[in-house]
Amino acid sequence: MEQTTLEVRGMSCDGCEATVTEALEALEGVSAATASHEDGEVRVEHDEAAVDEAEIADAIADAGYEPAV
Numbered sequence: 001m002e003q004t005t006l007e008v009r010g011m012s013c014d015g016c017e018a019t020v021t022e023a024l025e026a027l028e029g030v031s032a033a034t035a036s037h038e039d040g041e042v043r044v045e046h047d048e049a050a051v052d053e054a055e056i057a058d059a060i061a062d063a064g065y066e067p068a069v
Contacts, residue, residue, distance in 0.1 A: 001031060002048040007068035008060055011037035016065070023063035027051050 011017060017035040020042055024033035029050025035042040044056055057067040 001045050003043060003045050004053055004056060005041055005043045006053070006056065006060065007041050008035065009040065009066040009068060011035060011040065011065060013037060019063050020060060020065055023059045024056060027055065027059055030056075 008020060011020060014037070016037050020035040021033045024030050024035075024042065024044055027046075029047040030044055031047070032045045033042055042060070046056070060067040
C-alpha cells in the first residue's frame with residue numbers, strides 16, 4: 001500500500017469532505033481516504049498498481065473539487 005497526500009481546493013465543510021472521501025473510496029485499489037477541509041488536503045491509501053495519482057486527481061475533479069497536482 002502507498003499513501004498519497006494531495007492538496008484539494010474548494011472543500012469548505014464536512015459535507016465536502018464526505019463527497020471527496022466517497023468518490024475516492026469508490027475507486028478500485030483505494031483502501032481508505034481521509035479528507036480535511038481545514039487542512040485543504042486528502043490522504044489516500046491505495047494499491048499503486050491499481051490506481052495512480054492521476055486517477056485520484058481525476059476522481060477529485062469529477063466530484064467537483066480542484067486537486068493541486
